[in-house]
Amino acid sequence: MSSKTLPRRNLRPHGRNWPLIIAALIISGGSAKTTTISILATILALRGYKVRVFDFDQQRNLSHILCAKHLDDAQFPTIWDLIRDEASLEEASVPARFRVGDGWDDDAFAEIPNLMLVRGSRHVKNFDTEAAVAPERMLVGWFEKVCREYDGEDDVWLLDLPASLSKLTVSALLPLTEDDEVLPPVLVTNKEEEDLGYTFEELAEMVENMTTRSRRPAPTIKNIVMCSTPTSQKKGIEYAETVEAIERQYGENFSLHKIRYTDVIPRQHRLQATVPAFAPSSAPMEDYKKLATALGFNDLEPA
Ligand SMILES: Nc1ncnc2c1ncn2[C@@H]1O[C@H](COP(=O)(O)OP(=O)(O)OP(=O)(O)O)[C@@H](O)[C@H]1O
Ligand SMILES: [Mg+2]
Incomplete structure (x- = not known):
């Protein structure tokens, strides 16, 4: 085996203890956020990066595709338990998987190496209300705390965010600096470019509202992913x-x-498998691999 190459991107900006963060966000629904996170995360994991994905969406589509939505919440804590500080990051994470057989037993699934998933929860829909009525329990700074206390070896965290700048979304964006990035996917088949403009405006407003003497969040867009672009067919x-x-x-x-x-x-949704698992040589793989390389994630273990 060849010796391990170095990533092209700094995965611990300014020597901080938590990894680089990439958050899929655009203020419009059905825009390929979950698609982009599930495929990109798997490609990075297969390229040798230690990856953790966070499912912030009450629909839990990412958890479904990565075969963890059906797990028992009592046995497997979710992001909701992490938010309330009732589970650690490790406790709220499970290995991401893809379906290889029928039924719901463990042997119907295979693990994706290097890829952990923080399971989604329907309860996150209550975050904004609870943060308003009991701000001391529902802390908008919960994710900042998760970052500050992290002492593991992940290389990158990918966030699948809902399509609005709710308090929950804001809590996810607070720790981001210019080194991290907000990655907006635009589904060109049903979304107008105006959604992008709106997203820029909302982010600027959020920065203004959330800046304090000790913190200035910097959710930064550097790359835009245009999804479902025309082909010859x-x-x-x-x-x-x-x-x-x-x-x-x-x-x-x-x-x-x-x-x-x-x-x-x-x-992906019906098969409960990310594209790399069932169509590794398909056109979207080619395109998402190019994106991974452009984002600075070269293959750490080239064949
Ligand atoms: N390149 C593509 N070609 C064809 N269909 C695509 C492509 N990318 C995404 N889609 C489809 O677009 C739909 C929306 O994608 P996805 O669920 O990833 O969006 P989302 O932004 O996560 O939605 P939501 O706001 O509901 O969370 C899905 O049916 C997905 O399969
Ligand atoms: Mg989604």
């Missing part, structure tokens, strides 16, 4: 126009990445 004038509009408006200041339209990705 699937054209669509409208989609091509959305891509052009994004290129015109954002091409100069941001790196833009294209993930082509494919009927492989929508199968």
Whole structure:
């Protein structure tokens, strides 16, 4: 085996104790956030990075795709227990898996090496209400605390966030610095480029509201992922126009990445498997691998 290569990206910015964070966020639903996190996380894990994904969404689609939604909450704590400080990060995490057989026993699933999942919970929908009525129990700074107290060896954390800047989302973004990134995926088939503009405005407003004397959050967008872009089989004038509009408006200041339209990705949910597990040579894999490389995650263990 060749000796391990070094990552192109600093995974412990300024020598901090918690890893680099990448958060998928855009203020519009059904925009390929979960898709991007599930596939990117698996590719990074397969490239030798120690990866942890966090499912912040009450729908728990990421937990479903990574085969952990059905687990018993009493036995396997979730992000809700982590938020309330009733479970540690390790206790709230399970190995990410993909389905290899029928039924719900452990042997119906195979583990994805290097990839841990903080399980989602339906209860997160109560975060904003509880944070308003009992701020001493529901702390907006809970994720900052998780970061500060981390002493493990993860290389990168990927966050699958809901499509709004709720208090819960804000709590996830608070520890981010310019070294981390907010990665907005835009599904060009049904979303307009305006959603991006709105996301920039909301983030700027959040920074203003959450800045204190000791902290200035810096959720930073450097890369934009255009998902479901036209291919020779699937054209669509409208989609091509959305891509052009994004290129015109954002091409100069941001790196833009294209993930082509494919009927492989929508199968993730039914198959309960991320694309790398069931279609490793497919077009979306090619595109997401390019994205992983562009983000600075070269293969640490090239064949
Ligand atoms: N490149 C692609 N080609 C075709 N379909 C895609 C592509 N990327 C994502 N999709 C489909 O778009 C839909 C929305 O994707 P996804 O669930 O990842 O969005 P989301 O932003 O997480 O949604 P939500 O806001 O509900 O959490 C899914 O059905 C997914 O399969
Ligand atoms: Mg989602």
